Amino acid sequence: MKRIRLSLFTWLAYAVTCGSAHAEIYKSVDENGHVTYSNVPSKGAIKLEIDPPPPATTAAPKPKAQATPSNFPRVDSQTQKKRDDQRKKILLEELEAEKAALEEAKKAYAEGESKPEVYRGANGKTYRNVAKFEEKMQRLQADVDAHERNVQLLQKELEAFK
Template sequence: MKLRHLSVLCCLATFAAGAHADIYKRVDEDGHVTYSSVPIKGAKKLHLEPLPTMAPPAKPRNSDAASDFRVNSETQNRRDNTRRKILEDELATEQKALDDARAKLKDNQSFPEMLKDANGQPQPDPAKLREKVDNLQEDVSSHEKNIEALKTELSHLN
């Protein structure tokens, strides 16, 4: 196992040595510049200084970081009042929609859709009635849940 590690290390050292090659620059009669790692007739060896390495610049510390940023109480009260107004408007709209849905449900239960039977007499269609009542009850339930959620949000503002 140690022999294997040693051989891998030797291979890596060989590759690393190849990375430090000399560079040659040749300019021909037409002005074409050729760079090469192999000496070419008429080429000059370039002596390049290693690039300086330096630490990345420190990130500036912002004293107004979001974690400790606070608005003054007047601004916050104005925001809260605006939010409260929006929630109250939504609550009123949702309450009206709930009242309408309940009225539709009551009307549908009082006056179900009628089909004519074989004798031509109107009879309620139980399948359509059940489907319509289920949809209307689902609407009522949805509006009730929305109202509860809006009331919860409003209670958090108080």
């Protein structure tokens, strides 16, 4: 029963949303309360009046620009300049800190690369633990990549002040 309703609902939704096809839709309810939709009229069926959907547009309409309310708080240019200067100073400090952190991350990567992970076997021989080494190097590389991204983003942010 649910499957019939679902397929009928799906068919109805398809018929309603299909812009190029137009069909008359009839709805009937039997003595058990089961609803049936059809494009063929039957005894006791009611014809549904469904408006076709509007034609699809390729682009969403642009929202209209709204004027700033008169009671909206305003900042004078001198205050804004001070705020911008403060923000630029903070960004420059962060950039220097990120560059230093990037250099440290690169050093840690080079150091990690030169020290392979090893373990001593039951026979007394030393073996390389390749999986552990690769995991360590991935972690170190991710750290380098994160600092490089941060430096790039800070530089991009500072370009707005030029």
